[in-house]
Amino acid sequence: MGHTGTEGDSDAALVRRVLAGDVEAYAGLVARYRDRLGRFALHRLGNQADAEDAVQEAFVRAYRGLEGCEAPERFGAWLFQILVNRCRTIGGQRARRERVATANEAALLVADMAHPADRQAWGEAIRWALDRLTPEQREAFLLKHVEDLSYEQMAEMTGEGISALKMRVKRACEALRVLLTEVERA
Amino acid sequence: MPEFEDELVRRVAAELKRPAALDPALDARIMAEVRAHARRPRLWLLRPHTFRVTPLGILARAAALAAIVAGATLAVSRLRPGEAVVSTASAPEALTASAVPFVLYAPRARSVALVGDFNNWDTRATPLRRTGASGAWVVTVPLPPGRYRYAFLIDGTRWLADPGAPRAPDDDFGTPNSVLTVGT
Numbered sequence: 001m002g003h004t005g006t007e008g009d010s011d012a013a014l015v016r017r018v019l020a021g022d023v024e025a026y027a028g029l030v031a032r033y034r035d036r037l038g039r040f041a042l043h044r045l046g047n048q049a050d051a052e053d054a055v056q057e058a059f060v061r062a063y064r065g066l067e068g069c070e071a072p073e074r075f076g077a078w079l080f081q082i083l084v085n086r087c088r089t090i091g092g093q094r095a096r097r098e099r100v101a102t103a104n105e106a107a108l109l110v111a112d113m114a115h116p117a118d119r120q121a122w123g124e125a126i127r128w129a130l131d132r133l134t135p136e137q138r139e140a141f142l143l144k145h146v147e148d149l150s151y152e153q154m155a156e157m158t159g160e161g162i163s164a165l166k167m168r169v170k171r172a173c174e175a176l177r178v179l180l181t182e183v184e185r186a
Numbered sequence: 187m188p189e190f191e192d193e194l195v196r197r198v199a200a201e202l203k204r205p206a207a208l209d210p211a212l213d214a215r216i217m218a219e220v221r222a223h224a225r226r227p228r229l230w231l232l233r234p235h236t237f238r239v240t241p242l243g244i245l246a247r248a249a250a251l252a253a254i255v256a257g258a259t260l261a262v263s264r265l266r267p268g269e270a271v272v273s274t275a276s277a278p279e280a281l282t283a284s285a286v287p288f289v290l291y292a293p294r295a296r297s298v299a300l301v302g303d304f305n306n307w308d309t310r311a312t313p314l315r316r317t318g319a320s321g322a323w324v325v326t327v328p329l330p331p332g333r334y335r336y337a338f339l340i341d342g343t344r345w346l347a348d349p350g351a352p353r354a355p356d357d358d359f360g361t362p363n364s365v366l367t368v369g370t
Contacts (some may be wrong), residue, residue, distance in 0.1 A: 023224045028212050029221075039206040052212055064306055066221055126201050130324045145199040175193055 002178065015072035016097055018063070030059055036147075037083050043142055044087045046131050052088050058083040080147075081157045091135050099124035129179035133172050178184075223306070286329045286350050286368060288336075288348070290314060293321025295340045300325055302336030309339050339364040 009028060010015070019026035037058060041051035062069070062079045069078050130138055144165075151162045155161045158165070207213075229279045288300050298314040304327065305311040314323035348364040 012341055023221055025219055026219075027213065027217050030216050033207065034213060034216075038208040038212070039203070042206045042208075043202055050206075051206070052209055055208075055212065056219065056293065060219050065221045065304060087318075116348050123201050123204075128200050129198075142202070145195055146202045173195055176198055180194060180198070 009071065011075040012072035014067060015069060015075050019066060026063055028057075029075065031180070033079055034059075036076075037080065039143055040080070041083060041087055041147065042145065043127070043130060044135075044139060045091055046127070050090055054083060054086045057090075058086045076155075077157070078097075084143075084157055087139070088135070125180060126176075131177050132179060133175055137168045137172035137175065140165050141172035144169045201299045216219040235342065285326050286366070287324060287326045288314065288338075290338050290340075290346075290348070291321055292323060292338075292340055295323065297341055298323040300336060300341075301339055301345075302335070303333050304329060304334050309342065314338075329366075331368050333365060333367045335363055335365050 007028065009025075011029065011032075014025050014028050018029075034055060037055045038051060041054040042048060045051050045054060058079060062075075062082050069075055071078070130141075133141065139158070140154065142150045143157070144151070149157070154160070156164050157163050161186055231342050270328050287295050292298055298316075300312040300314060301307045301309055302312075312325055312327060314325040336348065338348065340346055345363075348366075
């Protein structure tokens, strides 16, 4: 691994090493956060290529702007904020591009969700439903219920008002309930 | 119904929290790009000097700039080719606009670039523009209040601290740089 010797270091220590010229220390931060960033980007953007582009761009932008990271001990939150913004940009740029189908919708509707063995179909149903939320609802839902952020943290990260974020999460939950209940009834 | 919704949200969230399958080569791609943008090692950033731009300092530096440019214009014919270098960075608009002019007198230079932490030491980001035949190169950079390290790159090969600023001590490799503090 290129980041040998970084596992025990805090984020702040790694940031200091990078700023001092140890570029390889950045690999430790990449390894530490790539899964979380990748998961959010994948669900937010709906396809893997876009998600990996967003993650890569976020890490590179964070590296280039590392001197602007005012609280190195909060590097993860700062990096995640960059990713959220990259996803907004990429999602906007590619909104009209054909999305990779997450599943055959007809197959989803006949899937028997009561069977645990059909878990893969359940996962696909969720991604199918998630793709039908507005980008704003999807972002808010993921930040609240998957990343487990507080509304205050979400507001700081997105620049949106707390009441608007609460409304988006509420609408997202309502929409998911309708969409997924239909799937389960089928 | 809220209970059902909570349960549904819990099930959805549990599914979405599962690790995403990313390309195993993603880390390598990221690091390759990061290395391409790697910071220049601190070859000439040791113990830099700071000069502060204050309202009085602005006037003094503006006068000095005028004298330098006038003197350089008069002296240009007596300079040995490629030898004389006079420069300055000042912040006359710092109180209002934060547009900071950088001037380097380098009559033999074919190109001059400004590199600093404000442009990630990118040698192509901020080229200076030659002004007429006087040998002066200029560029104006918008800078918010703060402290900046910088130097000039002449002909793409020669690094030079700003002769118009207090000289910073040489580092291990004998290549000093300059520090500018733009006041509010």
